[in-house]
Amino acid sequence: MGHKGLDAQGYFEREGSLGRVPRTFAPVVAAARERIAEAYGRRLHSAYLYGSVPRGTARPGRSDLDLLLALHREPADDDRDTADVLGRGLDEDFPEIDGVGVLLYGKDRLLSEEERFDLGWFLACLSTPLLGEDLAEQLPRYRPDGVLARETNGGLAALLPAWRSRVREASSPEEHRKLSRSYARHLVRSGFTLVMPWWGGWTSDLVESAEVFGRYYPDRAAQMRAAAAVALEPVADPAVLRTYTEDLGPWLAREYTARHGVPGRGRSRTVAEASRPAGLGGSVMGPGPR
CATH class of the missing domain: 1.20.120 (Four Helix Bundle (Hemerythrin (Met), subunit A))
Structure with a gap:
């Protein structure tokens, strides 16, 4: 296709990987993995990074940490409260980041036909697996149409x-x-x-x-x-x-x-x-x- 981001067949290549996380941000990513697992336990299906950190372009002290969490059920108020506490704790403990964003969804919504070309695409193409079974394996391949x-x-x-x-x-x-x-x-x-x-x-x-x-x-x-x-x-x-x-x-x-x-x-x-x-x-x- 002549442009980055696509494979030889014109499908999106998945953006970002844990291997691209800058060394400066490795401790906060490790902490996020540990704290997410501890905070959500069996409620969590899988967790993902997205944004500049897994793309390898994050700037110390200026970039935020972006997380997408997939739960086994639709999130309730206590799940959102947990996300707020999780985000504030990571932001306070790691000066390398300037804020934490946490997207929280039930796995069925992420895999739904309604979200196929929105949240589904976002997970499959722009999000990097951090914890759990990767939902992208249940989603189609995408092209920029x-x-x-x-x-x-x-x-x-x-x-x-x-x-x-x-x-x-x-x-x-x-x-x-x-x-x-x-x-x-x-x-x-x-x-x-x-x-x-x-x-x-x-x-x-x-x-x-x-x-x-x-x-x-x-x-x-x-x-x-x-x-x-x-x-x-x-x-x-x-x-x-x-x-x-x-x-x-x-x-x-x-x-x-x-x-x-x-x-x-x-x-x-x-x-x-x-x-x-x-x-x-x-x-x-x-x-x-x-």
């Missing part, structure tokens, strides 16, 4: 009202900084998956994602590059947040819907149909913008 683009990041329009509310409620520089990082990441990743079927590849690198997006939307290229920079170096400027919620975000949401449709449609497609890559016959989309 229009169905995947729609189901992974096609819900931006529904998020924007809550984003605006949080911006209005934020009052401190630290709150603005955290929101700028979160929203910029989401916008850059959404911008990339918008054009992913036309580019025919995959990357999680935010700078590269912005550059790829800019090839198809040159009028928005500078704005997306700037968002990638904020995603890596967050800012405390409320004006930047308003740009995301009132300009770039709404435009991107409209363009996403126009190009890929509304999330939730087409989930009944067979895996073979949904996995057909754009541009190789029977594409679910037309050519990308120029």
Whole structure:
């Protein structure tokens, strides 16, 4: 395919591995494995790392630790409380990380048809096994097509009202900084998956994602590059947040819907149909913008 992230047949190669974890972060990963097992015991089916740590690109003192936990049943309030305690403890004990994020799901949901092209793809392609039996063995292989683009990041329009509310409620520089990082990441990743079927590849690198997006939307290229920079170096400027919620975000949401449709449609497609890559016959989309 000519792009990283795919194998010779055009399927996603799994991103990250325990072998890529930087030496600086090895102690926190080891601690996470031990504490997760202790905290959840038999409730836990499997645990995964995702993000910069298993990709080998984490920066000491600036990158967070991202965890995905699959339970044998749907998580209850006590499971979420346990995740909060787990995350705070790791964050406090290891200065190498700047925060801990814990995603918590029941294994049946992760394997469900409804989540096949969202959480299922995320686990199978972007998450690194840490504990337990790997659920990816029960999921299909994936290609960077229009169905995947729609189901992974096609819900931006529904998020924007809550984003605006949080911006209005934020009052401190630290709150603005955290929101700028979160929203910029989401916008850059959404911008990339918008054009992913036309580019025919995959990357999680935010700078590269912005550059790829800019090839198809040159009028928005500078704005997306700037968002990638904020995603890596967050800012405390409320004006930047308003740009995301009132300009770039709404435009991107409209363009996403126009190009890929509304999330939730087409989930009944067979895996073979949904996995057909754009541009190789029977594409679910037309050519990308120029």
